[in-house]
Amino acid sequence: MTEQELRKKLELLKTEHRDLDAAIAALTDAARGTASPDMLQIARLKKRKLRLRDQIAILEDTLLPDIIA
Numbered sequence: 412m413t414e415q416e417l418r419k420k421l422e423l424l425k426t427e428h429r430d431l432d433a434a435i436a437a438l439t440d441a442a443r444g445t446a447s448p449d450m451l452q453i454a455r456l457k458k459r460k461l462r463l464r465d466q467i468a469i470l471e472d473t474l475l476p477d478i479i480a
Contacts, residue, residue, distance in 0.1 A: 417470055
């Protein structure tokens, strides 16, 4: 992949990560008003969010390698 393609993929992953964060917050807020929140769905979204964070970190390391001066 070219650097431009990696940057585009990175932005898409960051956008999806933010969207998941908003979805988790909405489900959590909605769950407060009900007797049985959908904890399974919330847990799945959180796991997906963690996987995205790992992918984001890998891409960022690829784009910005550590250079010891």
